[in-house]
Amino acid sequence: MALKIKLVKSFIGRKDDQIATANSMGLRVIGDQTIQPDNESTRGKIAKISHLIEVTEE
Numbered sequence: 001m002a003l004k005i006k007l008v009k010s011f012i013g014r015k016d017d018q019i020a021t022a023n024s025m026g027l028r029v030i031g032d033q034t035i036q037p038d039n040e041s042t043r044g045k046i047a048k049i050s051h052l053i054e055v056t057e058e
Contacts, residue, residue, distance in 0.1 A: 001038045002058040007031065009052045021048050 007027040011019050025045055026034040035058060036042045046055055 002035050003038050003042060003046070004033060004035050004056045004058050005046070006033045006054045006056075007052060008054050011052075014052070018049050018052070021045050022052060027053070 005025060005027065007022060007030055010030060011022070022028075025036060025042075026032065036045075038057075046053065
């Protein structure tokens with residue numbers, strides 16, 4: 001199973017580690033989407049930036 005992740009909020013005023021987490025997932029500007037595997041690593045990243053993204057299951 002995979003997760004479709006979309007960046008819906010800006011990085012302005014966010015902590016550097018949150019920006020780095022989003023960048024590591026391939027999310028750079030609002031509207032960027034990526035498909036990531038559903039595993040513990042991805043779930044941890046999602047938890048860290050959950051207030052910036054929208055997640056749907058593929």
